Amino acid sequence: MFSEEQHTLYYAARAREYDASVGYGKAPVEAALMPLKLRLAAALDGLDVLEIACGTGYWTQVAAKVARSMLAVDFDAVSLTLAQNRLAAQDHVSFHRADAYRLDGVPSRFNGAFGMFWWSHMPHTRIAQFIDALHGKLEPGAHVVFADQLPYAHSGPRHIDDGDLVEERALFDGTRFEVVKNFPTAKQMSNMLAGRASGFEYETDPQGRWWLASYRTV
Numbered sequence: 001m002f003s004e005e006q007h008t009l010y011y012a013a014r015a016r017e018y019d020a021s022v023g024y025g026k027a028p029v030e031a032a033l034m035p036l037k038l039r040l041a042a043a044l045d046g047l048d049v050l051e052i053a054c055g056t057g058y059w060t061q062v063a064a065k066v067a068r069s070m071l072a073v074d075f076d077a078v079s080l081t082l083a084q085n086r087l088a089a090q091d092h093v094s095f096h097r098a099d100a101y102r103l104d105g106v107p108s109r110f111n112g113a114f115g116m117f118w119w120s121h122m123p124h125t126r127i128a129q130f131i132d133a134l135h136g137k138l139e140p141g142a143h144v145v146f147a148d149q150l151p152y153a154h155s156g157p158r159h160i161d162d163g164d165l166v167e168e169r170a171l172f173d174g175t176r177f178e179v180v181k182n183f184p185t186a187k188q189m190s191n192m193l194a195g196r197a198s199g200f201e202y203e204t205d206p207q208g209r210w211w212l213a214s215y216r217t218v
Helices: 004-022 027-044 058-064 077-086 124-135 186-193
Strands: 048-051 069-074 093-097 110-116 138-149 158-161 164-170 176-180 197-204 210-217
Touching: 004 077, 004 176, 027 058, 027 110, 027 138, 027 210, 048 058, 058 069, 058 077, 058 110, 069 077, 077 093, 124 138, 124 186, 186 197, 186 210
Parallel strands: 048 069, 048 110, 069 093, 110 138
Antiparallel strands: 138 210, 158 164, 164 176, 197 210
C-alpha cells in the first residue's frame, strides 16, 4: 500500500542525485527541454511568481530570468537547500518550506504560479485541496502553468492503488520506493479546474515527452 510518507522519504533521499538522475546538464536533455523553458518564460514574464515543489531549483532558475519576483516552496528541506544554493545570487528570489497542500506561511500576493513535474505525483483525492490552497495565494486573473510527463515505458513494477497509478523507483544505490505517478488528460484537468479557471489551454510535446497546461484564476 502506497503511503505519502514513503513519497516524502523518497524525495528526501533522492534530492542530491536528482539532477543527475534526470539528466539535467546533458545536451540531449537540455535540447528536449528548451521548448518547455521558452513557454514557461513567456507565461511568467514580469510577474510576481509562486513556484510549487521547486525541488533542486532547476526550473526556478528558468523562471527567475523573467519574473519580477519569486517565492519558491518545497516541503523537502534538502531539496530546498540545494535550490537556495543554486539561486544564491538572485536577490529577487526567496524560498520557503511549506506543504503544497496547505502553503502555510505563504503570502497571498502573486499574479503568477507554476509547478513543474509535480501534478502527476498528487493522489487524485488531494488535487482539489491543492488547487484551493494555491488559488488562495493568487490574485484574480493570475497566470498559472503546470507541466509534466506524458505516459512512458517504465522498467519497474506498476500498479493501481486507490485509483492512483503507483510505480517503483530506485535510487543509485538500489534503494527502492513507491511513488504516485498519474498521467492526467486534458479533459481530466479541465474538469478538475471547472469553475476555478478561465482560458484553460493544454498542449503536448510533438515528441510525446511532456504536456503543458495553463490558465487564469477566476
